[in-house]
Amino acid sequence: MQPLASVILKKGKEESMERFHPWVFSGAIDRIDGAIEEGDLVSVSRSDGKIIGYGHCAIGSIAVRIFSFGVTIPGDDFWKNRVDQAYILRQQTGLTDAPGTNVYRLIHGEGDGMPGLIADYYNGTVVLQAHTVGMWLVRKAITDALKAVLGTKLIAVYDKSAKTLPFKANIEAKDGYLYGTSSAGEVLEHGNRFRVDWLEGQKTGFFIDQRENRKLLASFAQGKSVLNMFCYTGGFSFSAMQGGALLVHSVDSSAKAIEQTNENVELNFPGDTRHESFVADAFDFMQEIKTKYDVIVLDPPAFAKHRNALSQALQGYKRLNAKAFQQIRPHGILFTFSCSQVVTRNNFREAVFSAAAVAGREVRILHQLSQPVDHPINIYHPEGEYLKGLVLYVE
């Protein structure tokens, strides 16, 4: 085997990595000893030569993502151990055998010590998404680890990395099964049935991260008119229906998403006339809603994917939330979210606060929401806290 290249940091630039932050920015690197290609395993050392850890290198501002701290080179059973630990966390938090739920995130990147890798479990099928070439290159080892850890609970592993790998890497990955086969399947979340299409759907097929927040919505829905804006496959809508809503409107700009929402309504509440769905742009739809709704859910896609889009994103959140505040009925409940990683909890709060001020409504915070236990945040990597939500009472 070719010796590992070593990435040597500039003097004084090692502090965050010594505090177990997994990202090595290109500006912190003094030199690289040895030849590297994108995705290679490299060691990362201080300027005095002491090894801090091992990770995958990448072209871009995050030049290395460290997954193993300390001087020992990750051995053959490294990925098996990591996947095992990830599974144990889900077991310990009651997700692997939860009654009424058979879908959860099994690997959440940095949160599970596997930066650049996502794995979602859909009632037997694991959908992998590599965001780095390094993780994509070890996908076979990850698949073997999944087989060993999940045993008979695993039917298939589907690799859906073609669109998530950095395009500059030019590796022309194709999506496909790495183990077994399965077709788009049905999953259960809190007793609600969902058709999940991991082949064609957004992300890995479903937004697992809103599971607990969807459940919370049910407790506010009794006798209410509910608008589920950015509904995707309808998750929040079924919670509202389960909770006794009088009327539920689901809106998404994607016709395919609305088709899936309608299919899922039929699965869970066949023939229920309380539900109606609309293919529409959120900003257009919100223009016209008047005071029709007691409860509004706003769960938009990430408005800012990069730091330089932050201020525009905050304007977007402000505009969207102002529309909701202006039109929601008295004693209304607003569930509002941001899933942009670069938008901090404080940023988001401020955007929502200015929206409330624009609308001139009295607003109280009832809940401050986050991502669920299967999307854990590595304490040394605060950037991993991406999902932020507020439940607000609007007088």
Ligand code: SAH
């Ligand atoms: N709340 C959903 C997940 C929302 S994901 C759930 O619980 O599963 C964001 C959704 O917003 C996607 O389905 C996307 O199609 C939709 N979307 C993106 N831009 C939009 C726009 N301008 N207007 C309406 N919907 C939009």
